[in-house]
Amino acid sequence: MIIGLSISIPKTIMVIVVVVIVQQIDGNLIYPNVIGRSLDIHPLTIIILLLVAGNIYGILGMILAIPFYAVTKTVVVYLYDINQLRNKAKDASKL
Secondary structure (H helix, E strand, O other), rough: OOHHHHHHHHHHHHHHHHHHHHHHHHHHHHHHHHHHHHHOOOHHHHHHHHHHHHHHHHHHHHHHHHHHHHHHHHHHHHHHHHHHHHHHHHHHHHH
């Protein structure tokens, strides 16, 4: 922006517009898809988590929402799988 301002005001406005557009595309399309695929989380879930955490806890909530959700999801899925294995073992021992 400073370089654009040193050239001319229209260049500065153009730089601001481009930065805002790129930031919106990255924040709303690219980031949720990349993080969603690597953590096996639906992109809409990521967007909702970021919106809710941002409204409740601000910037810190937005930073911590996805890691907290990923850890919680992993623990819940792990406990569910253990419970399913225990139930299968009980059923097998009854036979």
